Amino acid sequence: MQGLDFTVVAPYWDLLLIGAWWTAVLTVSAGALSFVGGILFAVIVLYAPKIVAYPVRALMWVFMGTPLLLQLFLIYFGLVQIGIDIPALAAGIVGLGLHFAVYNADIIRAGIVAVDVGQTEGARSIGFGKWQTLRHVVIPQAIRNTAPPIGGNLIALLKESSIVSVIGIAELVHSAQLAISETFRPFEFYITAAALYYILNLVLEAALRRFERHVEVSR
Amino acid sequence: MSTQRPMVEVRGARKSFGAVEVLKGIGLSVDRGQIVAIIGPSGSGKSTLLRSINHLESLDSGEVWLDGVQVNQKLHGHAFERHINKVRQQMGMVFQHFNLFPHLTVIENISMGPIILKGMTKSDAHALAHSLLSKVGLADKIDAYPSRLSGGQKQRVAIARALAMQPKVMLFDEATSALDPELVDEVNAVMKQLAAEHMTMLIVTHEMRFAGEVADRVLFMDGGVIVEEGPPGDMFRAPQKDRTRSFLKKYLSA
Numbered sequence: 259m260q261g262l263d264f265t266v267v268a269p270y271w272d273l274l275l276i277g278a279w280w281t282a283v284l285t286v287s288a289g290a291l292s293f294v295g296g297i298l299f300a301v302i303v304l305y306a307p308k309i310v311a312y313p314v315r316a317l318m319w320v321f322m323g324t325p326l327l328l329q330l331f332l333i334y335f336g337l338v339q340i341g342i343d344i345p346a347l348a349a350g351i352v353g354l355g356l357h358f359a360v361y362n363a364d365i366i367r368a369g370i371v372a373v374d375v376g377q378t379e380g381a382r383s384i385g386f387g388k389w390q391t392l393r394h395v396v397i398p399q400a401i402r403n404t405a406p407p408i409g410g411n412l413i414a415l416l417k418e419s420s421i422v423s424v425i426g427i428a429e430l431v432h433s434a435q436l437a438i439s440e441t442f443r444p445f446e447f448y449i450t451a452a453a454l455y456y457i458l459n460l461v462l463e464a465a466l467r468r469f470e471r472h473v474e475v476s477r
Numbered sequence: 478m479s480t481q482r483p484m485v486e487v488r489g490a491r492k493s494f495g496a497v498e499v500l501k502g503i504g505l506s507v508d509r510g511q512i513v514a515i516i517g518p519s520g521s522g523k524s525t526l527l528r529s530i531n532h533l534e535s536l537d538s539g540e541v542w543l544d545g546v547q548v549n550q551k552l553h554g555h556a557f558e559r560h561i562n563k564v565r566q567q568m569g570m571v572f573q574h575f576n577l578f579p580h581l582t583v584i585e586n587i588s589m590g591p592i593i594l595k596g597m598t599k600s601d602a603h604a605l606a607h608s609l610l611s612k613v614g615l616a617d618k619i620d621a622y623p624s625r626l627s628g629g630q631k632q633r634v635a636i637a638r639a640l641a642m643q644p645k646v647m648l649f650d651e652a653t654s655a656l657d658p659e660l661v662d663e664v665n666a667v668m669k670q671l672a673a674e675h676m677t678m679l680i681v682t683h684e685m686r687f688a689g690e691v692a693d694r695v696l697f698m699d700g701g702v703i704v705e706e707g708p709p710g711d712m713f714r715a716p717q718k719d720r721t722r723s724f725l726k727k728y729l730s731a
Contacts, residue, residue, distance in 0.1 A: 386594065
């Protein structure tokens with residue numbers, strides 16, 4: 259039996275920090291995609307003609323009904339077979355981003371529907387068109403009202419991003435595994451990786467709280 | 478004045494919600510600078526009539542004209558969208574529940590229309606908003622969010638927002654009905670000021686005294702028709718129809 263000895267981590271500190279950096283990059287990129295995609299999907303499902311809305315709903319249904327791991331395998335390994343070769347990092351961002359976009363879309367859709375119809379009438383009476391009204395009046399309010407659950411999804415995304423290590427992206431868990439394969443010290447490295455995730459989460463939560471406080475001002 | 482074309486004209490307006498016909502062939506003409514008050518019991522169709530003038534309700538049949546342009550033209554899809562957006566820019570609408578945008582500050586609420594729809598620069602639009610806010614007595618609230626304002630202040634901002642588009646006509650849909658009684662006067666004062674500046678106005682209201690003070694003409698609506706109309710003095714002192722008399726009795730004795 260080995261005792262715990264965290265000094266083994268020191269030589270791998272740079273590797274772990276680079277891993278944490280890529281986790282942050284993944285979270286920010288996939289998070290942005292999941293946010294923009296969520297708005298886009300919500301608007302399409304609510305307002306687009308059926309010929310556009312139905313395929314998008316089908317896509318959403320597939321993304322919600324299948325595991326993220328399988329989706330990543332399909333995007334990274336599967337698409338190559340039909341001639342679409344995506345770099346691992348891009349596949350990871352797209353997979354994570356679309357997966358969470360579907361969840362965000364459901365939340366934002368509810369948020370849009372909940373905005374008082376008087377807001378739309380107020381905007382239309384000034385002369386704003388349908389899309390201008392959505393863009394400048396309805397969607398900003400829907401986002402503000404649904405900020406807490408969308409923030410929750412972003413935090414989930416940060417943690418779920420560890421799964422893209424399976425397609426070889428050098429994020430935090432991947433770095434920890436690399437270090438473990440050289441040192442055979444899983445406990446120290448997994449604990450350290452967990453601590454780094456926790457710190458990243460604290461930063462993200464602080465940013466979300468800042469946004470929510472900013473939104474509170476207008477209530 | 479009478480040879481001029483009317484600023485607002487409604488011809489044969491019909492509208493049903495389901496099986497209920499709320500407008501039964503309304504005709505109405507408002508001259509430039511004229512102030513028309515529309516009174517009547519709840520469900521008489523007065524709000525629907527006002528809302529159909531800027532096409533927030535679409536008529537089943539009949540025509541609405543604004544300054545020689547038909548509002549409810551038989552256009553389709555995008556062509557109608559473009560047309561109605563242009564027409565609405567020329568009509569200011571004030572709602573019972575204000576409908577200010579809660580995510581924007583007072584000055585943003587007012588300047589947004591001119592900036593986005595008229596391509597006005599931000600500084601010009603803010604200058605315009607500032608002068609309108611001074612006019613409605615709220616120059617000190619430019620950076621406040623609507624949630625920090627009283628009902629009367631909100632409604633004055635809403636009037637300023639409508640005026641920022643420099644409309645040809647202002648439509649007021651029970652603008653003071655949601656206000657505490659002590660806040661009604663500050664909104665009425667702004668509307669009187671507009672009247673003094675010869676703004677064309679259609680005012681749907683439950684306040685007979687205010688209607689009497691400000692309107693050139695009063696329309697009494699009931700059951701989807703205009704029962705009686707005339708100058709406020711005649712209407713309130715000597716209504717011709719029984720229905721008008723019994724309605725006014727409830728209000729004027731109160």
